[in-house]
Amino acid sequence: MLEIATPEAVLFWVLAPLSVVAALGMLLVKKAVHSAILLAWVMVTLAIFYIAQGALFLGIVQIVVYTGAVMMLFLFILMLVGVDASDSLVETIKGLRWIAITAALGFGGLMIALIGRATLGRSYLGLDIANEDGNVEGIAVLLFSNYVFPFEVISALLITAAVGAMVLAHHQRTNHRPTQREQAIARFRTGSLGDAAGLPGPGVYALHNAVDVPALLPDGTPAPTSISATLKARGDVIDSAKFQLDVVDPTIKEEK
Amino acid sequence: MNPYNYLYLAALLFTIGAVGVVVRRNAIVVFMCIELMLNAANLTLVTFSRLNGNLNGQVVAFFTMVVAACEVVVGLAIIVAIYRSRRSASIDDASLLKR
Amino acid sequence: MVTSSSLVYLIGLPLFGSLFLLLMGRKADKWGHLLATAMSAGSFALGLAHFFAMTDRPTEERALTQVLFSWIKVGDFNVDAALLLDQLSISFVLLITGVGTLIHIYSISYMATDPNRRRFFAYLNLFVASMLLLVLGNSYLNLYVGWEGVGLASYLLIGFWNQKPAYATASKKAFVMNRVGDMGLSFAIMIAFATMGTVSFEGVKESVERAGTPALTAMGIMLLIAAAGKSAQFPLQAWLGDAMAGPTPVSALIHAATMVTAGVYLIVRSNFVFDAAPTAQLMVVIVGAITLIFGAVIGMAKDDIKKALAASTMSQIGYMILASGLGPAGYAYAIMHLLTHGFFKASMFLGAGSVMHGMNDEVNMRKYGGLRKFMPITFITFGLGYLAILGVPPFAGFYSKDMIIETALNAGGAKGIILGSLTLIGAAITAFYMTRVMLLTFTGKPRWDENAHPHESPALMWIPMVILSIGSVTSGLLLYRNDTFKNWLAPLFHDHAHHEELVPPIVVSALALTMVAIGVAIALMKYHFKEVAPVAPEDVSWATRFVRNDLGQDSLNETLFMKPGQAITRGLVAMDETVIDGAVRGVGSMAIESGSTLRRTQTGYVRAYAALIFVGALALLTAIWVVTQ
Incomplete structure (x- = not known):
């Protein structure tokens, strides 16, 4: 347990600093797309950590759902929304940045100190026994026995969220959609004729x-x-x- | 290796995410920071699952992922709706609450 | 058809008419009055059918009961919404629907030019329905519903022309004074419930022995207050004069023939209570005696024809209340006088309406005079009613009023002498003021305004008057002959006592007629052989002034109730403004102050709130740190 150079330790000490740097980078880069790429990297490292900790199923789900689906969704929305002044890193609310940094230092410090102080009171068990029949099978057994009711509720939540997103994103057209003919007429009637043939x-x-x-x-x-x-x-x-x-x-x- | 190290990592990532929510103005980046915090929480769950030797933590982390997916869908839809009416993705522009 | 299950239609027909006309709105303007009259007539026909069916049944089986539904069911306490038709109820049903229908017919013509005639008829139907419920309810609680219903209908009809503020005030006055009486009725019901655990007439009758005299006395006094409020008896009499603000058919139906007699009905219906509570019974007699003189005295000074008749109504109901306070001997005569009074007073009120109709709604009798030639039918019908109220044989009032005087004299001892002489004096005063009304209106020289063109009223108006005057001629003899009415009602009362005749009937009649003759003679001297001024003379003695001022009833109420009430209200308002409002405003301004301070933390920026949450989480972690130290 206290071995220094197990493969997992090597993995951790290489990837953990990288993920922290990437997370910090998320805050510091100007463009939202870069933030998204850095976040994707953090998520991939986390997926690796999950697998390293014996959570094979979660690791794969992390890659598929988060880095695959969720981050793609973010990129889609970035594409839709485009860029504007919100990408500026200049703080507009006076003193907020200092409050945030001070609170972060206090929060992080206390958190680390508290984790350092806390013990489970017993040595850690590891997942060897729990994963005896395979990690996916173990999770499946739990999911469809003890957690079956939350599982069903979550499915309802998913459907509700999907419907909600559709309602929110739905855009009722309020004016008449110009036909091609009307567009052509408008192009010739207004502005300079220089644009008439197209930009x-x-x-x-x-x-x-x-x-x-x-x-x-x-x-x-x-x-x-x-x-x-x-x-x-x-x-x-x-x-x-x-x-x-x-x-x-x-x-x-x-x-x- | 001591699995507690994962907890320290999760604490750091969580704090960074929290700072990001406060200091960034682009709503999408703020959203990503929230995702970072959720991921940090998931990491602790997986770690605790390992420490305790059972899979309950992983199941809860799975649920967290599903809920996070729902949240992203609805949240991004809200951002799009706001952007459509205000032509801005800055969360400082949506400050009508004080009026 | 005439089984007990049809009782509900007695009430249902006019109730339907009322609701239908109110809900239909202006669409029913053209035919609404016809529907209302038909509903009232239908109810009368059904009542007649019930009456004849009842006469065919043996005495013990005459009462009919119809349970509509279980109304209140709490533990052992059970009140059904049920109707009871017995000999007493049917008398009232026929009076209400019969006179009511005639007055409906009269109103068709009387209200012909009024734009709200449909609403008027809807209210009239509502009144008929409520009054029927009042007399048909089988318990005090059912009676109470009808009691409030007639109060409402009376309020609506007195204030029917509420565009005139004085009329609106009159309706409010009637309503408020009726509330005082209603309080009495609700207290009586509570006493019955508390001491006997039942509120049905049957139940209370059976448990009278269990209740004990104090409770029965209290209940009797409360019932008396209720009766005084509804029947305009002393000390709640002040509203009746002002109630004449309503259209004249209303005055005839509600404020002369039917509603104001509800108090008499209540007392006679509660005979078992009063028989067991002599103190309450004595108070009934006192109230009746005071009112009969009070009303008659007010009647002497009234120049307004309707108010003179209203004072007369008050006085006549005083006779009935007095009779109903004389115990089993008087109940039948109280109701008999009530019925005959219903005929002759309604006839006279309709006559007054007819006179007003012909005189541009002038009500001041000093502006009439010599109308006999112009309105012969009105003169004759009014005159027949006049002879009836005077008690001239063989008109109706002779039988009913003489029987009351006789019963009063036979009460025995000082009580008999006092009551007897009061009723006789009342008869004399009645003769005086009624003769005055007749002389001022129909004889003498015309004292009209220039633009008055008196004329006889149309047939729709005089036919009901004729029918009613026939009733006021014949009803007395019909009811009195062979003691028909007394025997008819007898099964309802416990009349065990043997009534000895202290004064022979012939002497009573002679005395009464002498008193009447004196009254008529004085009136003739004053108003026939002397010129009558078209304007009431101002140089009169203080006594006349006092009587003209309704014996100070309004000033008394003002000093005793209104002024202290206003003072209490002002005090409460002041307390409300300083103490309560002060506290409320203090809380409010505190909230405003703290709010405007706290407002500064609210920037509206999501990120600022997020930062606050972050700081809060930090505080939480610090707390955990401190706790786990």
């Missing part, structure tokens, strides 16, 4: 056709309407000027 696509032809590069106009200036407003707000725009061919050297002959 320019992004990318510098033959050099860089990614969505984050504005197109170049014939006079060599970038076309601001050619990229999505979201990318501009995020600042994910590459300066297309560097792809401009300043001087076309007429001496260079086309090589065959």
